[in-house]
Amino acid sequence: MKGKKGFRSARSGGLGLALSICFIMTCSLLGSGITIAHADDAVAVKEWKIPMLTVLTGPVAFAGVPAKWAAEYAVNEINAAGGIRGVPVKLTVYDTAMDNAKAVQTIARVIPGSLVVLGPLDGRGSGAVAQQLLDNKILSLNSNTNATMLGSSKPYSVSYMQDPSKGNVVGAKRWFQLEPWIKSVAMFYDPTDPASKDSIDKFAANVTGTGVKVVPIEIGAGQLDFGPPVLKAMSQKVDGYFSSYLTPNHVAIAKELYNRGITKGTELMGSMAGDGPELFTTGKGYLENSYFCENLSPVNPSPRYRKLVEAFKKDFKGQLPNNTMNFCDAVYSIKTAIETLKITGDPQKLVRERKAIDDFLYNSPELEGLQFKYKNVNGEKVAPFFLLQIKNNQFVQISMMNP
Amino acid sequence: MSPATLVYIEFVGVFILLLWAVYLPFRGGQLYNGPFYCMAIGAYTAAYVTKMLGWPSGIGLLMAMVTGATAGFFPALAFSKTTGIVTATASLALIFIIQAVIRNLDFVGGAQGLWGIPKMAHLPIVVWVFVAITGLFVYRIDKSRVGRALEAMRTDPALASTLGMNLRWLSVFVMTFASLIGAVAGAFYAFTMGTIIAESFGFTLLLSTMTMLFIGGRYTMWGVLISAPILWGIPQWIPPEMASYTNIIYGALLVIVLVVRPEGLVSREMIDRLSVQLKRMHRQDS
Numbered sequence: 093m094k095g096k097k098g099f100r101s102a103r104s105g106g107l108g109l110a111l112s113i114c115f116i117m118t119c120s121l122l123g124s125g126i127t128i129a130h131a132d133d134a135v136a137v138k139e140w141k142i143p144m145l146t147v148l149t150g151p152v153a154f155a156g157v158p159a160k161w162a163a164e165y166a167v168n169e170i171n172a173a174g175g176i177r178g179v180p181v182k183l184t185v186y187d188t189a190m191d192n193a194k195a196v197q198t199i200a201r202v203i204p205g206s207l208v209v210l211g212p213l214d215g216r217g218s219g220a221v222a223q224q225l226l227d228n229k230i231l232s233l234n235s236n237t238n239a240t241m242l243g244s245s246k247p248y249s250v251s252y253m254q255d256p257s258k259g260n261v262v263g264a265k266r267w268f269q270l271e272p273w274i275k276s277v278a279m280f281y282d283p284t285d286p287a288s289k290d291s292i293d294k295f296a297a298n299v300t301g302t303g304v305k306v307v308p309i310e311i312g313a314g315q316l317d318f319g320p321p322v323l324k325a326m327s328q329k330v331d332g333y334f335s336s337y338l339t340p341n342h343v344a345i346a347k348e349l350y351n352r353g354i355t356k357g358t359e360l361m362g363s364m365a366g367d368g369p370e371l372f373t374t375g376k377g378y379l380e381n382s383y384f385c386e387n388l389s390p391v392n393p394s395p396r397y398r399k400l401v402e403a404f405k406k407d408f409k410g411q412l413p414n415n416t417m418n419f420c421d422a423v424y425s426i427k428t429a430i431e432t433l434k435i436t437g438d439p440q441k442l443v444r445e446r447k448a449i450d451d452f453l454y455n456s457p458e459l460e461g462l463q464f465k466y467k468n469v470n471g472e473k474v475a476p477f478f479l480l481q482i483k484n485n486q487f488v489q490i491s492m493m494n495p
Numbered sequence: 496m497s498p499a500t501l502v503y504i505e506f507v508g509v510f511i512l513l514l515w516a517v518y519l520p521f522r523g524g525q526l527y528n529g530p531f532y533c534m535a536i537g538a539y540t541a542a543y544v545t546k547m548l549g550w551p552s553g554i555g556l557l558m559a560m561v562t563g564a565t566a567g568f569f570p571a572l573a574f575s576k577t578t579g580i581v582t583a584t585a586s587l588a589l590i591f592i593i594q595a596v597i598r599n600l601d602f603v604g605g606a607q608g609l610w611g612i613p614k615m616a617h618l619p620i621v622v623w624v625f626v627a628i629t630g631l632f633v634y635r636i637d638k639s640r641v642g643r644a645l646e647a648m649r650t651d652p653a654l655a656s657t658l659g660m661n662l663r664w665l666s667v668f669v670m671t672f673a674s675l676i677g678a679v680a681g682a683f684y685a686f687t688m689g690t691i692i693a694e695s696f697g698f699t700l701l702l703s704t705m706t707m708l709f710i711g712g713r714y715t716m717w718g719v720l721i722s723a724p725i726l727w728g729i730p731q732w733i734p735p736e737m738a739s740y741t742n743i744i745y746g747a748l749l750v751i752v753l754v755v756r757p758e759g760l761v762s763r764e765m766i767d768r769l770s771v772q773l774k775r776m777h778r779q780d781s
Contacts, residue, residue, distance in 0.1 A: 223689025244610040
């Protein structure tokens with residue numbers, strides 16, 4: 093009897109011990125926030141394949157190559173930290189050469205099996221692939237930066253950076269506050285470039301409230317001599333000059349102005365299209381005290397950004413990174429979406445998971461960026477802008493402005 | 496069939512049409528860039544009619560043909576009086592003119608372009624039916640008195656003139672017909688892309704097309720059937736890491752072909768020999 097009682101007692105004691113251990117383990121796990129993944133949430137892929145369409149050859153390769161670098165940098169960081177949901181990321185980069193037909197052909201090639209696409213980098217390519225995005229209901233993080241451009245592929249486009257046109261307006265308003273003697277501004281723009289055209293339209297519409305008069309000055313595509321348009325601008329007797337041009341053209345404009353007596357520097361403002369390394373080489377001396385509006389501050393002190401800057405300078409022979417570093421944020425936003433939504437990559441769930449990622453990123457929660465927190469609102473990246481000034485041939489941050 | 500394959504088939508069809516449009520005046524010794532300018536007109540006409548007016552794609556295509564032929568006829572009257580480098584350079588100006596005009600027309604989207612162009616149903620099939628029909632026309636022109644007159648015009652315009660050929664009206668006819676084909680290519684391009692901007696019909700397109708024409712064979716209509724699929728397909732088949740070298744590959748192919756085989760991959764002699772061979776085989780069979 094005693095043996096049976098003893099056995100029963102030992103059995104119940106053992107059971108109680110097992111139950112207690114289970115109870116303690118469960119509490120620990122719940123307390124630590126770790127949940128045991130349901131089988132349905134298990135990652136079904138060996139690597140997350142993310143295609144990227146950028147311009148590696150052609151007119152904007154100076155932006156496309158750093159964009160590729162930024163995406164690869166983010167992917168390397170993510171993989172070094174264990175990947176997304178424990179699975180590494182594989183970025184495959186395709187060159188569209190800023191050719192719309194190539195962009196359409198390439199995106200048709202990469203869409204099958206993809207959850208999301210990065211790019212195209214250029215605005216025209218981003219517009220060209222709109223129909224493919226709509227037909228396949230797949231999200232692209234691209235250069236459609238404003239409502240007009242986003243409308244062509246709504247809701248399957250999310251801009252990878254803030255709207256430069258908005259930035260120009262925000263930056264210009266701050267510029268007018270800092271230099272209150274500016275009552276009229278000549279704005280140089282390229283009528284053949286949709287983004288530049290959009291810039292001038294928004295600029296003219298939104299700065300009139302400041303009391304500053306805007307005088308648009310067209311510079312044709314392929315213009316080599318900027319003397320005539322600069323003379324035309326000066327003949328309008330304006331106080332300031334704004335250029336939304338690429339860096340070589342912006343530097344050329346600055347030189348023409350400088351050589352004609354516009355030497356203070358504070359009369360000139362450039363946009364984020366003109367933030368290339370030529371500002372400090374061929375433009376040295378001609379741009380001192382001039383202003384720039386940017387969507388990433390090149391002098392941001394955050395350790396994470398400084399680490400990126402050093403890595404970039406090492407790979408690009410001392411050059412400073414430009415606003416295509418926003419592709420880092422784009423890659424990380426995809427990571428956040430996959431982790432939050434517990435995306436599996438299962439081909440059977442492709443349509444559902446594409447939609448989930450699209451819904452998540454099109455109107456996103458607050459996301460952590462390289463330099464600031466930001467949100468996507470109807471596909472548009474809403475984040476601060478920075479007003480910079482060139483002092484002693486380098487950028488100095490003057491203001492951070494909310495849109 | 497995968498979306499990428501369908502898009503590839505559509506683009507190859509568009510390029511073949513455009514190449515035949517460039518080939519026809521070249522047959523008569525004229526390097527005429529009018530088809531590119533009419534491609535823009537055809538594309539925008541088809542896009543405007545289908546997207547803004549909401550008319551069916553078939554009507555859009557028809558309107559593109561009408562506007563393309565009309566827009567091609569008037570410059571052809573002027574260019575029929577010019578030859579050689581003058582025709583090539585002056586007709587190049589048409590491309591820049593039409594781009595500037597389009598950018599200043601707000602009702603076709605201006606610099607922003609036109610997007611959301613409705614896709615034509617069964618587009619790949621329609622494109623290739625038109626390729627077949629156009630190919631038949633081009634073949635018939637090639638084999639007809641017109642084709643022989645073009646050959647004479649290319650070889651010796653002065654002699655051709657003394658033989659009673661009206662070179663001016665021959666040029667007008669060929670250039671207008673080429674413009675019509677260019678406009679059709681433009682309409683199909685618009686339906687394939689879904690979005691068009693003025694810059695799409697510029698120098699890049701001109702260079703790609705000329706490369707295909709010269710590599711395929713500029714003295715026969717058959718070469719483009721080889722060069723267009725190969726050259727358009729290269730970026731799709733090579734690994735993405737090598738995609739940046741596409742232009743180098745094109746350039747290298749062009750130089751190699753021009754050095755080793757200046758007449759292109761498919762020459763007239765090759766076609767004539769093949770034709771004789773086929774006739775012999777047919778006679779033996781019968």
